[in-house]
Amino acid sequence: xxxxxxxxxxxxxxxxxxxxxxxxxxxxxxxxxxxxxxxxxxxxxxxxxxxxxxxxxxxxxxxxxxxxxxxxxxxxxxxxxxxxxxxxxxxxxxxxxxxxxxxxx
Numbered sequence: 187x188x189x190x191x192x193x194x195x196x197x198x199x200x201x202x203x204x205x206x207x208x209x210x211x212x213x214x215x216x217x218x219x220x221x222x223x224x225x226x227x228x229x230x231x232x233x234x235x236x237x238x239x240x241x242x243x244x245x246x247x248x249x250x251x252x253x254x255x256x257x258x259x260x261x262x263x264x265x266x267x268x269x270x271x272x273x274x275x276x277x278x279x280x281x282x283x284x285x286x287x288x289x290x291x
Contacts, residue, residue: 207263207270215275216257219246222264226271238266 210226217225223235223244236254238244244251245265246258258264260275 207272209272209274211274211276213276215259215273217273218254219244219251219256219258219264220254222258222271222273223266226269228266228269228271243267 208226210222212222212225219239220232220235223229223238224232229235229238239254240252242250242252243266246256247262248265258273260273262273264271264273
């Protein structure tokens with residue numbers, strides 16, 4: 187059996203990775219990668235975010251990502267430099283239901 191070092195992650199290393207991550211809560215998913223990086227405050231403009239992505243400085247779930255418009259969903263991790271972002275979606279408040287349905291005219 188061959189061991190591939192890029193697939194092996196020790197439990198302490200994995201725990202440390204998520205302990206240093208910052209959770210970013212978005213209203214709806216998916217969100218484009220450039221929008222997420224701007225929203226999280228890593229870059230001031232979309233052009234700066236696109237440059238970092240095209241330069242291979244951004245990873246999504248541990249893999250280098252070069253698609254600026256990559257769709258990001260809840261549970262994904264995005265890293266750039268020393269910042270790691272864990273994406274979450276804002277819980278929608280349930281609307282109270284009334285005993286009487288609305289009257290349609």
